[in-house]
Amino acid sequence: MTLGRIVYWCAVALLLLPALALTGVRLLEPDHARAIQLGAFTPFGLPLYAAALVLLLVGVLRGLGRRALVAGGAVLALAGLLLHAAWYAPLVTGTTPAAASDATPVVLMTANLFKGAGDAVELLEEATAADVDVLVVSELTRGAVADMETAGLADAFPYRAGEAGRGTEGTMVFSHAPVEVVETLDTIFDGLLVRTAGLSLLAVHPYPPVDPVAWREDHAQIRELAASGDATVIAGDLNATLDQAPLRALVDDGFRDSAELANAGVEATWPVGGGFPVLSALPPSVGIDHVMVTDQWTVTDTRTVTISGADHRAVLVSIAARADR
Template sequence: MSARRVLWWVLLAVTLVPALLLSVLRVAELEQGQAVRLVSFAPYALPGYAAALLLLLAVVRRRRAARVGVLLALAGLVVHAWWLAPLVTGPTTEADGEPLTVMSSNLLRGRGDAAAVVAAAVADDVDVLVLQEVTAAVLADLDRAGLDELMPHRIGHPDAGEPPFADTVGTMVFARTPLEQPVRLGTELQSWRVEVEGLTLLALHSNAPTDPAGWISDHAVLREAARDPEVDLLVGDFNATLDHAPLQRLVSDGYRDAVEQSNAGWQPTWPDNGLFKGLPLPPLVAIDHVLTQPGLAATGVWTVPIEGTDHRAILVELRRR
């Protein structure tokens, strides 16, 4: 076998096999072990299938067996394109209510730059701010940067937590207008139900899938809370993408992701700032979300880098229908 042919087989294997694996995991909706984490990367099957298709088309006239591969790669390409299409296609939502801008940011054990968070909230005229992994130190920094004047109303509290959750437990909601009837949900990390601007909001932080049992348990709690017909929107770090079963269930319950509503395209939020095991990676997966019930429309979505944390902040402009 020539070196050129060996290279062709190697390239086909490294493009087609991972793509097939991601497709199987996405369809199977597995919620245990390494599979949960791998499903986060399901969108990357699309370029894998595209590359494999090009390799196969290059030899299909000479090798009949390649026709099977062409059909397989083409089918995978179509299926994943169908799954991703709502991010960029479809009618935008019409709404004429007053805008309400919501921002969510995970501060990575309180290491996120407090001044950058406040600056983003000011620049984009944020009305409601949801923060995860709030520590006492970063809360003091946020107030020194002017958050207490910008958003004088708050619920939740910083929480040092116990290992392995040290400095990750605290979730807080800040707002320009009063926050009413706060109720803590039963997730391992703090999550809250609160009323603001006449809306019922769930501020969420789920366990990471590195703890599959905790991840499953938290998402069961979140779904039960979200199924209350009075709830209008879900905001926070879900530690899950739209390809994961828990978010698929929320969509089946009537929620819509803000990115899809506004055709905002691919908006990954993690990891950022080269803070994944020291590797200089760009954001690869979208695990921070704003989901709404039909009474609200997302008319704009964007992300903002925050120095010191491994999550991009997500900002969404909402309007009542």
């Protein structure tokens, strides 16, 4: 085998092997921390399969290997490409229901402050500038709340629920309108179901998939409460993407993600800084912060917001009652 062919097949392998790993994790859902984490990157299978397919088609035309082998590889790459395209398509081709003509949009923001290292005052300023009605914050420390208080938190958001914590603990809801706590979750990082600003809002922060058992147990609690019918909006750092089983289960239960409703594709929020040497040098690559709504609501706008010092981008969403409801 010539050096050129060796380089060619190495390039094909470097594209196909990780793509196949992504497909396998998405289909098989292994109960291993690294495999679960890999599943968050499922959309990257699309460019990997596409590039591999192009290389293999070139190989067919130029006779860079046994025709049957190269053609078989091309068929495999095409099948993977079509499968990942089917998984990705709803994020850019779904229907976006119209808002009712008399609906008043509710602006909702969710942010993770990275163990309190994120700039809480900047978050408050961003929320104020965007006329946010309800702000959900996770990894919110007492010191961060104190900084927000000094910066005028009570004037911007007179009502609140939940508790600040230490490090990764602490989930709170701040609102323009009175907040009624309906139920609290016994998840590791806390969570709560509240009624405020016309929303029945489940504010959550499940454990990350570094511990698959804790991750699944926290998500099971969230799904159970969400499926009870009391919650119409879920918001927070869900530590999962729409390709992973817990969020696919919520979709099966009738919740739709704000990015999917807006045909925004993957609304990547993580990682931004935060001590991830390779990933942090790149733009955010996975969407693990979400606002999900039932069929009572539609999305009129969605975007992400960078908060200095945080390892997540905040998600800023405008929702409104649907015209057909």
